[in-house]
Amino acid sequence: MPHSDLPLEELRRYRPRLPAPDDLQDFWSATLAEAGQRPLDASWTPVDSGLVTVETSDVSFAGFGGSEVRAWLHLPARALRGDRQLPGVVQYQGYNGGRGLPHEHVFWASAGFAQLVVDTRGQGSGWTVGDTGDPVGAAAAQPGFLTRGVQDRQDYYYRRVYTDATRAFELLRDHPDVDGDRVAVAGISQGGGIALAVAALARGVAAVLPDVPFLCDFPRATRVAAGDPYGEIVRYLKAHRDRVDQVFRTLSYFDGAVLARAASAPALFSVALMDEICPPSTVFAAYNAYAGPKEIAVYPYNDHEGGQAHQQREQLGWLRGVLDAPAGRPTPRGLGD
Amino acid sequence: MPHSDLPLEELRRYRPRLPAPDDLQDFWSATLAEAGQRPLDASWTPVDSGLVTVETSDVSFAGFGGSEVRAWLHLPARALRGDRQLPGVVQYQGYNGGRGLPHEHVFWASAGFAQLVVDTRGQGSGWTVGDTGDPVGAAAAQPGFLTRGVQDRQDYYYRRVYTDATRAFELLRDHPDVDGDRVAVAGISQGGGIALAVAALARGVAAVLPDVPFLCDFPRATRVAAGDPYGEIVRYLKAHRDRVDQVFRTLSYFDGAVLARAASAPALFSVALMDEICPPSTVFAAYNAYAGPKEIAVYPYNDHEGGQAHQQREQLGWLRGVLDAPAGRPTPRGLGD
């Protein structure tokens, strides 16, 4: 699996023409405003994860359209955290996964953060399990999630997902044990794409950690990615040969490389130069467009696994630095405000 | 791709233990009765397919839950058919396909039949296109259609599909240009599995043509099939390790090798001994269980493409023989009656 995308020096300059729809802001304002009319209706139920170092709650809240979204909230054990408010990390999931079992993802809590591990609606029967369905159906689509409702931006699957994710961020930000000014969003692959979207849409995101993000620069991704999940769009257009423009029009409302222009929180990206799932050019398309302070960790010999534990270590150091920085940082506004 | 399933002599005897649920009949009676409370609300709109030998209408009717299902009705040109009522064939689609473009599937009409080419809800962005969405969502599931709602028989995707298909049969059976006593159901792969289900569920099916049918003997299929779509269930259970029994319980209401016991119309099956998608044992499980008069065409050196044009030729001769047989055939009753 050799490097087949652009060389690194060209990646650093790669800025595709991706026109933002005129009504991008209106679309998201309206979407989030409508969602915001419903209360979060959050519930927190303590569960026994089997671990002694972390305390876990089963979380439920009302997402897009009011339907239930599930998550885990992990906090360091009371004996360790005392009564102070914790910084927080909202962690979104990679494609086809879910929040998993209660003990499965506790890195940030083990490092002293309040960690919210959020389901992606409809997903969670793949590499980790989830408990959140998507009650909304779709027009004829490819197997998979990427082409559900892609005919129309109002019906597109990720409209619901990004809205859920934004509300999950608000949930953690406003949690009594959490310092609402110090909440980051994070995720790998699809999780990274969602984090990027939340960075653009939500108000008050303190930092963003998108690792090998998915959902960026769809036009190029569908031409150069070797396989799924971008391949779902390719196969959809292979069948619906007459809908190319229509589909990319919809996707432009959800493209991380478009939304990144509206983000302002400090960001630490990562990219892998041998990534065949989320080719590095698509990641750099988002990174180069990102409007806030930013850094990127480059892994030259990795495929889509990216930096893994190495990147966790990087993130921990970087995030502590960012969140502990002297105050005065203005609260970033979101595209959805 | 060598023969990897059982030898032919064992296939001919293969009868797996597949317990029918106690409430199988109740489940389907209730399902179809509920659906039957809505009128079909059929509309027929002539379209120009570009062909001169066949006349085509764009068909819409109310399927499960009242949502719209689309189909094409093809009739031989008026100059050829005159005023007599035609025998009919309802044709269901293979996995991931749809009714296609108007001129795409006209074999049965070209051979003198009224041919109804029916969409499968939610599908139709693959090898042929469709125009029928599925407005019903699902709990967390694998990409694909096989595990949507598989937690509960009431929510399972194929409950809606089989109901739509049964209503499509009724639609053609009752069409004024059609001789309602001479309507067959047919399909390849998923289409064959659906045809088999309709043969068990509907009243008055005159003949059944299941080619290399899918959706049969799920327990074995998930152990021996090499890939998708059965692989969707495998991957679902790979994630949801604790739901094996629950999933097979649901599937037992939809298994062609269970439903076949309730069918009574004459049937011509086909099977391919090198079929890696729908392994021959799963097809014989249904064939051997089939309760009506039956024959099977065996293709020893074919994979899932099966008999293709050869089988069409077989079917044409066989079907003409069956439909022209002397009257006195009792109207077969369906499981759903």
Place this chain on the structure above:
Amino acid sequence: MPHSDLPLEELRRYRPRLPAPDDLQDFWSATLAEAGQRPLDASWTPVDSGLVTVETSDVSFAGFGGSEVRAWLHLPARALRGDRQLPGVVQYQGYNGGRGLPHEHVFWASAGFAQLVVDTRGQGSGWTVGDTGDPVGAAAAQPGFLTRGVQDRQDYYYRRVYTDATRAFELLRDHPDVDGDRVAVAGISQGGGIALAVAALARGVAAVLPDVPFLCDFPRATRVAAGDPYGEIVRYLKAHRDRVDQVFRTLSYFDGAVLARAASAPALFSVALMDEICPPSTVFAAYNAYAGPKEIAVYPYNDHEGGQAHQQREQLGWLRGVLDAPAGRPTPRGLGD
């Protein structure tokens, strides 16, 4: 399978240096003249295809060297066509296929054309069957048809195939039920390459429909195509390392991107940008060289399946337009005249 060939804007400009042999015209004139000395010896035997909308004859005629070539002639049923002369389409086959069963390929007849479905000598044991052998042997060659006799242009397999194809066109053009001024040639993949050759070689071709044509720009094809059939030449040269020039010398007499310069009939090409069998650059090499009026349908997300039913619909509209255009079109002359 991402785009791995040139970007579309470069494809539109791609004009490889492919020198035409000095004696190209002489070679083909002599070849066709020699063939023309034998009568076509055509026979037409009605067969029952099982269809009622189309009438089919089993056709036999003397091809290259006088050996028998088989075809089907399909006409719309007499009740539909009356006594008027029909426009015609000669349809050549994709690699490894044959004319198929009588009912298998009737699209053009169903649309009102006289349709001649011609075998490719020696082929027809693959995706569809054929009934035409090739009585001529060959020097040591790779398995497959592309390197048979490739040492010498006189012995090359496609010399016989193109000659057969040209005579098939003449056969339909001169058929009493056909309007000889309105006969098109068509084909997909190898069939498209053959159609292109006939457009250059025959006199009086009214229109050309090459879909994702094969047999174009051999030098590039052998460097960029991912697999067979072009791979047969690659493997031949992998063994016969000392015959590279000799082989490409032979192929230059048969290269669609060379022959296209001699064609003059209106043409509607199609190309798929993810085509790994006939890479888009090889198709554009022929299209850009094509000397007659031309259009090309571009399918950005398709592999070698190309436009399929969508392209049929395009072709039907386009061909009706071209054939019904006001007279005064001069009869195009062929390279072989």
Place this chain on the structure above:
Amino acid sequence: MPHSDLPLEELRRYRPRLPAPDDLQDFWSATLAEAGQRPLDASWTPVDSGLVTVETSDVSFAGFGGSEVRAWLHLPARALRGDRQLPGVVQYQGYNGGRGLPHEHVFWASAGFAQLVVDTRGQGSGWTVGDTGDPVGAAAAQPGFLTRGVQDRQDYYYRRVYTDATRAFELLRDHPDVDGDRVAVAGISQGGGIALAVAALARGVAAVLPDVPFLCDFPRATRVAAGDPYGEIVRYLKAHRDRVDQVFRTLSYFDGAVLARAASAPALFSVALMDEICPPSTVFAAYNAYAGPKEIAVYPYNDHEGGQAHQQREQLGWLRGVLDAPAGRPTPRGLGD
């Protein structure tokens, strides 16, 4: 990836003839006695893993031949564990991995155990990194670790690995913060094979947790496993066609299905029925031979990933039950005593 090994009912009865070498006990007694003549020379250096819930030390000790082996020791944070002695788990690594980064594997510590994560000498440049070399060379061998020194049991690579592993167990068992009567050995794949060996070789193992263990029933494994690492042996014998008996003679000293007969601690195995790396028959060969109290978790739809987080949850419950069982359990003796 269908089930290709024996059906479950046959797996439960599968007991291959695997003769134990006459001098098996002598071989291991001598090996461990020789190793035991060197002190462990353990060092414990606190490191900052970035986590706040777990305290980590970088461990070094003298393994086989006195060469340095590295490990991490993780303890729950002091505030959580207080002064009491903890139960322990020694965790061995899968093929090609190492102990990883300090924060990478802390499940057992997070659950309240002293967790020793041990390197495998020479490995640790694959899915996780390691810091332990193997200073011993080898005769000509296949790339990989499985055929290093396989000509002679004295030189075989796993003689050194099993000895290192046994000494790692002793290290944790004798650690002042650990209750030496409640130390289990655990591992996945190669780690499971090593744990099984330690269960047979060491004295005082309280429980064993082999997940989808590797290194079991080499004769069958080399016939039925689809790929690496067992494939290394296949390729070695493909070249060294004259050494089949010699190689299996060596391997019989290291085969988990032979050594299991000498183990006596309670064991919880796991097996995946679609495991193509460590086929289920090879796991059952060890399980069925295992001489102590035993249970096995069967994952019918999993490949070599096995039970993952589900199995962790199972193990946690089971292990707490076993270790908290009323005293009176005799200290198990090892084959190496």
Place this chain on the structure above:
Amino acid sequence: MPHSDLPLEELRRYRPRLPAPDDLQDFWSATLAEAGQRPLDASWTPVDSGLVTVETSDVSFAGFGGSEVRAWLHLPARALRGDRQLPGVVQYQGYNGGRGLPHEHVFWASAGFAQLVVDTRGQGSGWTVGDTGDPVGAAAAQPGFLTRGVQDRQDYYYRRVYTDATRAFELLRDHPDVDGDRVAVAGISQGGGIALAVAALARGVAAVLPDVPFLCDFPRATRVAAGDPYGEIVRYLKAHRDRVDQVFRTLSYFDGAVLARAASAPALFSVALMDEICPPSTVFAAYNAYAGPKEIAVYPYNDHEGGQAHQQREQLGWLRGVLDAPAGRPTPRGLGD
């Protein structure tokens, strides 16, 4: 690539029902008698191979139908061989190869034998080159050589090949520098199948060396072989679904497992238990049917490469023993006599 064929103990007993055609002897007698009416017309032209230890002639002779077949004759250098007559080995080629370059295959000559390296007509553009064409054409066939003319035993490609091979044996047997009573036939894969046929057809074969022979037990081969060349027959029957019996009828005249019953010379076979091209059961079908004295070398961990240099060493020792055995051996008669 695990063992997927029968276990060795069953292989040793495997005797498929392969009925010999009633007219098998007549067919071959007539074929060879007709060929025998033409003189061999041999020519021997010394060539410079570049080697100093072996002297090489370019050989041409009249094969089936009188068409030219090429070979190399290698003799040890005159200084080494003196004037005595040498034992001989005729070596046939694997599928898709030819006699190669003059210096390419000199093992037997280097070991003191007269070695005739014979082309296979039409082949020789693959792993080694050849110079022999096949002037005979064929009915529609799959790419490849196995289905050329397979409709009729008179037209089948291997009728010509086996006849060429028998005449090549006669050529070497009657060469003045060769001791005609001590000429063996040998070959790997297809070469082994041809050698087996010659052992059955020719008179006076002194020994046979079939390595991993191809062309044996076609019915099983087409069911269990994983790929080409047997796959050519599979694909042919996949298309020509109606010719299964006809094809196997033809093949029964050419099946090494049928012809072996007519052979009488001592034979040393070899077989590889992981052979996916020529599965071991097909080799044992021939071996178990072989009517002369016989031995077989079994390579348990090899794929189709078989024993390679190890087997050459075996063959050299065995052949010297057989050819130097005390006289009194009757001259074996061939099926073709």
Place this chain on the structure above:
Amino acid sequence: MPHSDLPLEELRRYRPRLPAPDDLQDFWSATLAEAGQRPLDASWTPVDSGLVTVETSDVSFAGFGGSEVRAWLHLPARALRGDRQLPGVVQYQGYNGGRGLPHEHVFWASAGFAQLVVDTRGQGSGWTVGDTGDPVGAAAAQPGFLTRGVQDRQDYYYRRVYTDATRAFELLRDHPDVDGDRVAVAGISQGGGIALAVAALARGVAAVLPDVPFLCDFPRATRVAAGDPYGEIVRYLKAHRDRVDQVFRTLSYFDGAVLARAASAPALFSVALMDEICPPSTVFAAYNAYAGPKEIAVYPYNDHEGGQAHQQREQLGWLRGVLDAPAGRPTPRGLGD
């Protein structure tokens, strides 16, 4: 497998920036000087290879660190060579192979040369067998040989291999039956890379024959090669994300494209433009840097098999020309002098 590397015209100009370490000469001088302090301790034991045209000795000598290295020496039979001193060829082996069986590689001896076929330490359990172990261990490494000791140039595996190879050259150069001024070094793939290194390191190399050489231009090779063995480095760096610079620093001491600058003997390279193992750019990197008189044979349609017998024929003619050239050639000095 299309051409995926640079076009030929760019390959001919390709000169990557590969800085030579400042102490390159010192490193190799010291390494070889230290090795030179030990005598070669050569032993020559005649063996019976089974061949009569070539006489073979089993050779043993002291390589790096004094450990034993094995080789075969083949001479044309005494009756052919008389008493004159022969020109010589030292042949190094491809990755994972060894010297093989005694009769296996005798091309150069058959052509009148003294041929020394040398093992590569630790290798020889792959495509041919070897008898030379590597008694030196390594830090944690990937399976395979390329990353053993790659942390430090002193410990790197190829430091030992190149030293062994240099000493093997000296052994043949100084053999009493050999004309020491006419000894060439040769090899394919890894063997070619080793030959190139010896050409740079040893004194008195008369000619160099590197075919499709491996071990050249590591930075590019790890980015563009499709698989192993270069993939071993890729996977190592995929795990050890923090060692990229360190690893390439080590490799710069062993890179054929760096060492080639120090070579002066006439060289005949070969390269294959479809080589996916040793991509052509990496070969041209070495060729373009090569400091002596040079030619290169280009095989446009070959993968890593390269020119095979065709190239042998080329080499034989070229080498005879070079070695028989009029004297006056200065003895080339090596980098290691």
